[in-house]
Amino acid sequence: MAAAGEPHSSLHDTIVVGAGIQGSFTAYHLAKRGRATLLLEQFPLPHSRGSSHGQSRIIRSAYPQPHYAQMMAESYRLWERLEAEAGTQLYRQTGLLVLGPGTDPEFQQCCRTLAQHRVPGQLFTAESLQRRFPGIRPYCGEAAVSDHTAGILYADRALRAVQDGFRRCGGDLRDGEKVTDITPGVVVTVTTSRGVYRAKTLVITAGPWANKLLAPLGLRLPLQTLRINVCYWKEKVPGAYGVSAHFPCFLAMRANQAPHHIYGLPSSEYPGLMKVCYHSGTLADPEERDRPAEAAALPDIQILCDFVSEYLPGLVPEPAVVERCMYTNTPDGDFVLDRHPTFSNIVIGAGFSGHGFKLAPVVGKLLCELSLGEAPSYALEPFRSCRFPAQPHSAL
Ligand SMILES: Cc1cc2nc3c(=O)[nH]c(=O)nc-3n(C[C@H](O)[C@H](O)[C@H](O)COP(=O)(O)OP(=O)(O)OC[C@H]3O[C@@H](n4cnc5c(N)ncnc54)[C@H](O)[C@@H]3O)c2cc1C
Incomplete structure (x- = not known):
């Protein structure tokens, strides 16, 4: 562990900021694909200060928007895979x-x-x-x-399962470590309350804190x-x-x-x-x-x-x-899954608008694909940040 202010020597493939359900699934997919991934969380885990705590969430395919219903088929499969890996029940079908x-x-x-x-x-x-x-x-x-496919996801258990899965794949999860500064570049430098880290790509999944991290990067989403x-x-x-x-x-x-x-x-x-x-x-x-x-x-x-x-x-x-x-x-209730408009090696997952838990396995996969520069598995038009008019933000 590097002392505060001291640069951390190794270069990570990806740093993910925020170990809620979206960041944890993103880190899990990255680690499964062999990427050296560091997941940073500001609070000691488990915590109840964000959006992913509590015992239950609804999982359903019933959506008016076809793009979510389409993603749900894969999401159910990925939840099932995580259940099998964790050896514990994460989903109960209730309709x-x-x-x-x-x-x-x-x-x-x-x-x-x-x-x-x-x-x-x-x-x-x-x-x-x-x-x-x-x-x-x-x-x-x-x-x-x-x-009939809908039911309950056991949320706290699911969050722990995906974080355990990340660690089993060699991922490095550091909690109680708040990100205080991000310096963009070909290599992104991330300063935390405990040290300084470097990575080729960065994923920001900071839940309700998203704009606090994005504003210094010249982006303010209408969240x-x-x-x-x-x-x-x-x-x-x-x-x-x-x-x-x-x-x-x-x-x-x-x-x-x-x-x-x-x-x-x-x-x-x-x-x-x-x-x-x-x-x-x-x-x-x-x-x-x-x-x-x-x-x-x-x-x-x-x-x-x-x-x-x-x-x-x-x-x-x-x-x-x-x-x-x-x-x-977000104003339209759709998520933001996109690259930063200026810094293409910074990827953003935000604005889950009270319905993102069930879709986290697919969201994590998409954010992983974006950070690896791959073609995303689903059309991302509904999730682009440029669909909103430019927001006033602090200059770079
Ligand atoms: C009451 C309620 C009911 C819901 N019901 C459903 C439902 O039935 N079905 C469904 O699908 N979805 C539901 N949702 C929505 C779902 O829970 C959220 O969309 C999802 O949990 C969002 O996850 P997240 O990872 O984006 O955010 P979070 O869980 O908030 O995670 C963000 C993390 O980033 C960390 N962080 C922030 N800033 C920093 C920093 N500077 N340094 C380090 N770490 C940082 C935070 O501490 C936090 O842990 C519900 C949400 C709520 C609140």
């Missing part, structure tokens, strides 16, 4: 219901994408939905489509960082909305005219508590995520209380547990 007004264009687009990708599922009317899932009280005119309240609701009859009762995950579009989706996962991680969350939050700097919020700054929780009381009558309509997480949103 998922997409719920929405039958006439809603986004709902209809989701149905089309599922059909186009031959994802097994079923259409429901409000009546057939209530017959099949008596715990749901559908809105008038609501329809549903199911995605909004949001504090998300992760809410768990008590079942009136324990297990009624549980995985063992075959209750599915759900994604409710335009429920109660709410501007953002509401989603839920069957009870499993905390016995007797179902996770139901609002797909948006309050603007917050990641350093200040855990400041106590004013009650007035919690409109999302009020929306959820109303939804739970009307729609899921078997739950107590006030949250029993509220945890915190961060979203890093």
